[in-house]
Amino acid sequence: MSRFGTRPGTRRQRGATLPAVLGLTAALAITVAVSLTVARGGVTSAAHLGRADIAIQAADAGVNRYISRLVEDPRYYDRWVDQAEDPRVDPAGVVHPPGSPWIPGTPWTYVGPPQTQIPLQDARFGSATYSLRISPPTVGSDIVTVQAQARVDAAGPRPQVRTVQAQIAPVSIADFQMISNKEIKYGSAATTTGKLYSAVSVNHLGVATAPVFAQQKVCSEPTTVECGSHYYGSDVFRAGAYDSASTPSFSDKFPTPIDFSQFTRSVNDLRDAAQHGGVYRNNPSVTAWLVQFRSDGTMRIHRATSLKIDQALSSLSCPEIVPVPENGAVFFEQPVIVSDGSSLVDACGGRGPRDSVVDGRVTIATPGNLYIGGNIAYETSGDDVLGLIATQSIIFTQYTPRDTTVRAATLAQNGQWITSLTSYDGKHESLTYIGSQTTNQGGYASMFRTRTYGYDEVLQFLRPPFYPIIEGSWENRYWREVRAPS
Numbered sequence: 322m323s324r325f326g327t328r329p330g331t332r333r334q335r336g337a338t339l340p341a342v343l344g345l346t347a348a349l350a351i352t353v354a355v356s357l358t359v360a361r362g363g364v365t366s367a368a369h370l371g372r373a374d375i376a377i378q379a380a381d382a383g384v385n386r387y388i389s390r391l392v393e394d395p396r397y398y399d400r401w402v403d404q405a406e407d408p409r410v411d412p413a414g415v416v417h418p419p420g421s422p423w424i425p426g427t428p429w430t431y432v433g434p435p436q437t438q439i440p441l442q443d444a445r446f447g448s449a450t451y452s453l454r455i456s457p458p459t460v461g462s463d464i465v466t467v468q469a470q471a472r473v474d475a476a477g478p479r480p481q482v483r484t485v486q487a488q489i490a491p492v493s494i495a496d497f498q499m500i501s502n503k504e505i506k507y508g509s510a511a512t513t514t515g516k517l518y519s520a521v522s523v524n525h526l527g528v529a530t531a532p533v534f535a536q537q538k539v540c541s542e543p544t545t546v547e548c549g550s551h552y553y554g555s556d557v558f559r560a561g562a563y564d565s566a567s568t569p570s571f572s573d574k575f576p577t578p579i580d581f582s583q584f585t586r587s588v589n590d591l592r593d594a595a596q597h598g599g600v601y602r603n604n605p606s607v608t609a610w611l612v613q614f615r616s617d618g619t620m621r622i623h624r625a626t627s628l629k630i631d632q633a634l635s636s637l638s639c640p641e642i643v644p645v646p647e648n649g650a651v652f653f654e655q656p657v658i659v660s661d662g663s664s665l666v667d668a669c670g671g672r673g674p675r676d677s678v679v680d681g682r683v684t685i686a687t688p689g690n691l692y693i694g695g696n697i698a699y700e701t702s703g704d705d706v707l708g709l710i711a712t713q714s715i716i717f718t719q720y721t722p723r724d725t726t727v728r729a730a731t732l733a734q735n736g737q738w739i740t741s742l743t744s745y746d747g748k749h750e751s752l753t754y755i756g757s758q759t760t761n762q763g764g765y766a767s768m769f770r771t772r773t774y775g776y777d778e779v780l781q782f783l784r785p786p787f788y789p790i791i792e793g794s795w796e797n798r799y800w801r802e803v804r805a806p807s
Contacts, residue, residue: 375449376483377802379441379471383451384487384800387467391795395491396590398455398465399425405439406453407431425590426597426648428457434806435470449473454806460649460682463490463784464798470805484805488798491790494579495708495730495757498531498776502581503763504547505535515757515776520578522548522564525557531776533562536571536578579791581761584734587789588710591686592652594787599650600643609656609692611637612685614677614707616700618645621675623667630656630692631718631741637661639669645681649786653687659709660695663720674722684708684785690736694718697727708785710734716741717766723750725769728777730757730785738764745770756780759789 383405390397402409402421409417409429417423419437431454438450449471456466470484494500498515504522507513511527516534523535524542533539539562540548553562563571595601602610602622609630611623621640627633661675680700684707685691691711699705707729709715714736717725731738738760740749744767752769756777766772 373481373483376471376473376481377485379449379451379473380469380483380485382441383453383469383471384467384485387453388489388795395790398457399423403453405437405451406455407435407437424597426594438472460647460786463493464488482805484803485800486803487800489795490798492794493784493788493790494759495780495784495788498757500579500759501763502761506546518579524548529558530560532560533558534571534574535564537565539564577792581734583792584732584789587787588686588712591650591684591787594648594650595652598648599646601652603654607655609658610653611658611661613660613675614679616678616680618680619643620645625658630658631716633720634663634665637665637667639667640671645683649683651683651685656689656692657685657687658692658694659685660693660697661720662695662722679705679707682706682786684710684787686710688712690714690716692716692718693727694720696722696725697729699728703779706779706783706785708788711736714739717768721749723748726753728755730780730788732759732789733761735761737762740766740768742768
């Protein structure tokens with residue numbers, strides 16, 4: 322037998338091994354196929370989740386982009402339809418496309434599902450776009466609601482759509498008990514309950530229960546008005562004091578100090594709103610307008626004559642009775658007086674005094690002086706609010722009552738917050754002021770023998786309509802994911 326011959330049984334063994342190899346190969350193939358399927362499913366799932374995350378991020382980016390517009394222009398929502406916003410429909414049914422101007426004070430609606438899609442970024446899991454819908458503040462509120470819907474990989478087989486809603490609001494100057502471009506001093510009997518701000522110094526001899534901010538110095542020195550040193554003791558400043566030498570400092574709290582010139586925009590906005598749905602009066606023949614608020618939600622407006630408005634009124638016309646406007650905007654091009662503590666008889670036989678009880682949310686503004694001539698109260702605390710804006714000065718007249726009580730937020734943009742007389746005249750015993758004071762050139766109320774100032778906590782959540790805000794202060798009040806609009 323050849324040495325190279327086949328041994329008996331070899332062919333039979335080879336034939337038996339082949340099925341085993343084929344079976345093992347098939348099992349391996351199935352295992353690989355299952356592994357690839359699982360891996361492919363994992364990648365798909367990861368991609369799906371990744372697109373969902375990108376959609377949330379894109380929607381949030383859309384909200385933040387809109388906030389940046391509001392930082393530049395606090396009433397941007399009332400002037401423009403944003404480029405990323407769905408078309409607005411005005412009350413007449415006219416459709417206004419994205420990027421078009423808007424008439425201030427005009428309400429709007431949206432029709433159908435979101436339409437506008439603005440590219441935001443090219444992401445790993447597909448291209449992202451977003452669209453916006455905006456809800457303006459209600460009367461007496463600062464809150465703007467921004468709803469952003471984002472789409473990722475909209476042309477793909479499994480697009481992701483997510484919607485977020487944020488409410489954003491600025492810091493109002495009414496959030497402060499006092500803002501002054503001059504030094505502020507409170508006596509030893511004073512307890513202030515609202516925040517104080519001075520572009521110079523705050524010298525407080527009493528107790529400040531809310532934070533105090535001064536660009537230069539905070540102190541408690543009885544012999545001077547301005548501060549010679551720094552003092553932050555908790556016996557006086559119970560909620561903290563911040564100036565040029567404190568830690569943190571004034572500049573940490575206010576990187577950009579309050580600029581009174583910025584308030585002009587709010588005054589112009591109020592004038593526009595008064596001309597479009599509010600109360601607007603312009604009559605060069607009128608010396609001044611006298612306004613009396615009534616508890617039934619109306620205002621009585623008289624034309625007044627006077628040689629010196631702060632001293633006495635000479636005559637009053639018959640009253641014009643108008644409702645407090647829904648948009649809360651009242652503007653007079655001539656000086657305006659709010660309330661009348663005198664007993665003057667008007668042309669229709671009506672006799673004073675004419676104290677005010679405000680039923681509504683309203684702001685009065687004038688490019689001149691605004692005079693307070695009598696008591697001002699609210700019909701319902703927490704529901705009503707009054708703002709008084711003078712481009713020049715806020716002045717308490719000599720015909721205010723012997724004991725005067727005023728509740729309001731007031732702004733003297735370029736002038737002072739003062740009384741008609743610089744010293745006690747024996748006729749004015751007390752002034753009780755509840756609200757917020759903002760004055761460019763400081764002020765005094767020396768005409769009254771005693772003065773009591775208190776901050777109105779209602780102003781923390783109920784701002785007078787169109788009342789100025791602190792520039793660049795917009796922030797999120799809340800953020801949440803919501804269902805997409807249909």
